[in-house]
Amino acid sequence: MSEVRRSAVPQHVVPWQNGRVVRWLLATDHKQVGILTVLTGIGFLVLTTALSLVVRAHLTVTTGDIVSRKVFAELVTMNATTLLFLVALPLVLGLSTYFTPLLVGARSMALPRIGALSYWLYAFAGVILTATWVSNDGPPKATFESLLPLAGKTGSPAQPQSILGLALILLALSWLLWAINTLATISARRAEGMTWCRLPLFAWASAFAALLLVVATPVLGVASAFLVLDREAGTHILTGASGPRTYEHLFWFFGQPVLGALVILAAGIVSEVIPVFSRRLLAARYAVIGALGVAAVASLLSYGRHLSTTSQSTWAQVVFMIASLVLVAAVAVAVIAWIATLFGGRLRQSVALMFSVGSIVLLTVGMLASVFLSAFPLAGQLAGTTWESAQQGYLVEGGVLFAVFSGLFYWWPKLFGRVLDERLGALQYVLMFVGINTLYIPQFMLGLLGMPSGTFTYANGDWAGYERRSAVGAAVLAVGILVFVVNGLRTAAVGRRVGRDPWSGDTLEWYAASPPGVENFENLPVIESARPVRDARRRRDGLDV
Amino acid sequence: MRKLITSVLGGSSLALLLAASALAGPSPLEPAVPASSNAHALADIYWVVFAIALALFVLVVVGLGLAVARGRAADARATTDPEAAPSRLGGARLAALVAVPVAALVVVAAFVLVKQGAARRPAATGSSIAVTALGTSGGWTYTYANGATSDDLRIPTGAVIRLTITAADVQHSWWVPSLAGQVRVFPGEPAQLSFRSDRDGAYAGRSTVAQGATATPEIAVVSLAQSDFDDWVGKAATAKGGS
Numbered sequence: 001m002s003e004v005r006r007s008a009v010p011q012h013v014v015p016w017q018n019g020r021v022v023r024w025l026l027a028t029d030h031k032q033v034g035i036l037t038v039l040t041g042i043g044f045l046v047l048t049t050a051l052s053l054v055v056r057a058h059l060t061v062t063t064g065d066i067v068s069r070k071v072f073a074e075l076v077t078m079n080a081t082t083l084l085f086l087v088a089l090p091l092v093l094g095l096s097t098y099f100t101p102l103l104v105g106a107r108s109m110a111l112p113r114i115g116a117l118s119y120w121l122y123a124f125a126g127v128i129l130t131a132t133w134v135s136n137d138g139p140p141k142a143t144f145e146s147l148l149p150l151a152g153k154t155g156s157p158a159q160p161q162s163i164l165g166l167a168l169i170l171l172a173l174s175w176l177l178w179a180i181n182t183l184a185t186i187s188a189r190r191a192e193g194m195t196w197c198r199l200p201l202f203a204w205a206s207a208f209a210a211l212l213l214v215v216a217t218p219v220l221g222v223a224s225a226f227l228v229l230d231r232e233a234g235t236h237i238l239t240g241a242s243g244p245r246t247y248e249h250l251f252w253f254f255g256q257p258v259l260g261a262l263v264i265l266a267a268g269i270v271s272e273v274i275p276v277f278s279r280r281l282l283a284a285r286y287a288v289i290g291a292l293g294v295a296a297v298a299s300l301l302s303y304g305r306h307l308s309t310t311s312q313s314t315w316a317q318v319v320f321m322i323a324s325l326v327l328v329a330a331v332a333v334a335v336i337a338w339i340a341t342l343f344g345g346r347l348r349q350s351v352a353l354m355f356s357v358g359s360i361v362l363l364t365v366g367m368l369a370s371v372f373l374s375a376f377p378l379a380g381q382l383a384g385t386t387w388e389s390a391q392q393g394y395l396v397e398g399g400v401l402f403a404v405f406s407g408l409f410y411w412w413p414k415l416f417g418r419v420l421d422e423r424l425g426a427l428q429y430v431l432m433f434v435g436i437n438t439l440y441i442p443q444f445m446l447g448l449l450g451m452p453s454g455t456f457t458y459a460n461g462d463w464a465g466y467e468r469r470s471a472v473g474a475a476v477l478a479v480g481i482l483v484f485v486v487n488g489l490r491t492a493a494v495g496r497r498v499g500r501d502p503w504s505g506d507t508l509e510w511y512a513a514s515p516p517g518v519e520n521f522e523n524l525p526v527i528e529s530a531r532p533v534r535d536a537r538r539r540r541d542g543l544d545v
Numbered sequence: 546m547r548k549l550i551t552s553v554l555g556g557s558s559l560a561l562l563l564a565a566s567a568l569a570g571p572s573p574l575e576p577a578v579p580a581s582s583n584a585h586a587l588a589d590i591y592w593v594v595f596a597i598a599l600a601l602f603v604l605v606v607v608g609l610g611l612a613v614a615r616g617r618a619a620d621a622r623a624t625t626d627p628e629a630a631p632s633r634l635g636g637a638r639l640a641a642l643v644a645v646p647v648a649a650l651v652v653v654a655a656f657v658l659v660k661q662g663a664a665r666r667p668a669a670t671g672s673s674i675a676v677t678a679l680g681t682s683g684g685w686t687y688t689y690a691n692g693a694t695s696d697d698l699r700i701p702t703g704a705v706i707r708l709t710i711t712a713a714d715v716q717h718s719w720w721v722p723s724l725a726g727q728v729r730v731f732p733g734e735p736a737q738l739s740f741r742s743d744r745d746g747a748y749a750g751r752s753t754v755a756q757g758a759t760a761t762p763e764i765a766v767v768s769l770a771q772s773d774f775d776d777w778v779g780k781a782a783t784a785k786g787g788s
Binding site: 069070073076141142143147148149150155156240241242244245278279280281282283284287309310311314317318321322325328329332333335336337339340341342343344345346347348349357360361364365368369371372374375376377378379380381383384385444445448449450452453454455456457504538543 | 573574575576577586587590591594595597598601602605606608609611612613615616617619620626627628629630631632633634635639642643646647650653654657658660661664665714715716718720722725726727728729730731732733734736749750751752753754755756757758759760761
């Protein structure tokens with residue numbers, strides 16, 4: 001017997017719920033929720049790209065004539081906030097929401113309504129945060145970390161700062177719900193035969209990311225609640241002498257694990273794409289799973305790296321440095337496994353693979369750059385400068401976003417039944433790869449020359465040359481993102497329709513229809529390895545499994 | 546499609562070279578010129594980390610390049626089985642490969658531990674002076690032991706400067722790259738910084754902590770010969786007392 005039939009669960013849908021819009025508004029199906037999350041994330045990506053272009057244009061002249069200091073502070077704060085909280089994390093979580101149940105052979109998420117609530121909390125937080133642009137006071141301007149006391153009532157009396165705090169509470173709740181739902185799905189909804197050892201890498205990555213977020217997001221929620229209470233209810237939780245320091249510890253106890261979760265989920269996507277297009281099992285698969293687990297723990301323990309320029313004991317600094325270096329070593333294990341997989345593979349070239357390879361290069365730069373900041377005395381020369389911005393840019397906009405685009409090109413046929421145009425994809429890849437390097441290499445140099453990130457004006461005329469190159473890079477990157485939007489719209493209209501398994505995939509999502517039906521699978525192959533669909537295909541073709 | 550991919554990869558390489566042209570500029574990858582023992586130690590750490598990071602990056606890029614080239618060639622060969630042979634990476638081979646970055650990171654950690662003391666404080670020999678730095682959104686104010694005050698920090702070359710840094714309103718960081726790594730302070734929580742300037746001259750710095758819609762205050766340090774400093778600080782105290 002090579003297939004396992006699944007019994008259908010009766011659906012109870014009243015007619016009005018079948019309306020085109022209502023169907024999406026009331027969606028609890030993980031696939032619809034996942035698509036909503038990804039599309040919302042792409043929407044915010046377009047927004048933050050536009051913000052970034054204004055910031056870059058402003059910095060091309062030394063005198064800061066393009067926007068006012070107030071608007072510039074708003075742009076910088078909102079750009080970072082949007083990129084991290086409304087784009088990068090939601091995009092990877094959206095892909096995970098869609099694909100984790102499919103990868104483990106589940107009919108749905110364990111808690112479908114919780115999944116929908118998680119999305120709507122995110123969407124609402126994004127809307128209220130973005131709506132601050134049209135408020136009288138403008139959006140928050142006390143940095144994405146809400147640095148205290150600047151973000152307190154005295155430093156930032158305007159209401160939008162409280163709205164940022166409220167949005168972070170909603171986002172923390174959203175991610176906590178996602179994490180609980182994901183862990184419940186992976187642990188309780190796996191198909192028969194899908195043991196932990198056979199779990200696909202992206203499902204493992206989702207589990208590790210979920211564990212991180214279960215630990216970290218309540219801390220963000222509590223810290224943000226304290227901030228809002230201090231501002232709006234007159235409490236004095238964070239206003240004492242140690243309040244600002246306490247808040248920053250709490251913020252980074254969340255922030256660093258989020259960066260870790262992003263890297264882990266990006267690694268999970270790359271670990272799905274590379275084996276399929278190399279036509280072989282991921283090399284050192286168990287070592288990669290172990291490395292992702294180690295990366296999760298290390299990203300929790302290394303949070304204090306972001307406070308290394310404040311007063312900390314040498315022992316604390318050493319612990320945070322070692323944890324940060326362990327995180328780099330864990331990613332190195334994955335990089336070695338990816339290269340080894342490609343090295344002996346039979347490469348079938350595609351845009352998904354190109355973005356994965358690009359992601360490895362950019363992730364490597366981001367992780368190696370983090371070594372400089374982990375070497376704690378050196379953080380005194382680099383933290384808070386454009387050098388650190390470049391490091392985070394390579395990590396998030398480079399390693400993570402390239403992995404997301406790799407995942408989107410790989411899974412688009414499953415999401416929408418059509419394959420994205422590969423020529424436009426190749427163009428997008430080139431533009432983005434050129435753009436991100438042209439944008440951030442000069443920022444590394446400016447940081448070394450002493451330019452703090454968020455600088456409004458500068459006296460040194462030499463810096464303008466670097467800023468102009470960065471502005472060109474940002475523009476090229478923006479065009480690359482625009483090409484993706486065009487590609488998505490074009491594919492929706494005239495994209496080539498494909499069957500259930502256009503890439504000869506390994507994992508269970510490729511056994512479902514494209515796009516999958518309400519309950520994902522009509523039947524499942526017998527699962528006897530980490531590559532059940534590949535096994536079924538080889539059995540069908542009379543080849544050795 | 547193959548032609549397209551080849552041209553894309555070629556184009557990417559060319560584009561990366563163009564992006565690397567951004568390297569052309571003044572002191573593109575060097576840290577600030579050190580003018581203190583702290584900054585010398587920081588520069589040493591920087592160059593060791595830089596060398597190791599560059600070596601690891603080159604290994605990854607060369608490995609990726611070889612892997613992609615080999616994988617493409619393998620795909621061009623006709624075989625009855627479309628799959629590639631399973632990887633033999635595991636056990637000793639994996640350990641040997643992983644040992645390379647791990648050893649490199651251990652070297653980084655060890656070097657940092659050896660140098661961290663020198664990077665954060667000078668040897669406690671010779672004369673020293675104590676100064677208090679108060680950061681406000683309007684700028685920095687320095688107060689010397691004899692009560693003199695100034696907006697720029699004036700220090701005697703060769704003496705150990707013991708700076709007590711405080712913030713009045715919001716967070717500030719005191720950072721002059723040529724002299725010492727930055728120290729970030731929260732209001733109500735002073736922090737200490739020691740350094741010793743190697744040579745006379747003017748050094749510029751800036752707080753790296755964003756101030757919202759307010760300008761980040763500039764930092765200026767003037768290192769003088771001991772006798773010039775003594776003259777200046779004496780006159781400054783007298784002028785303050787008289788005013």
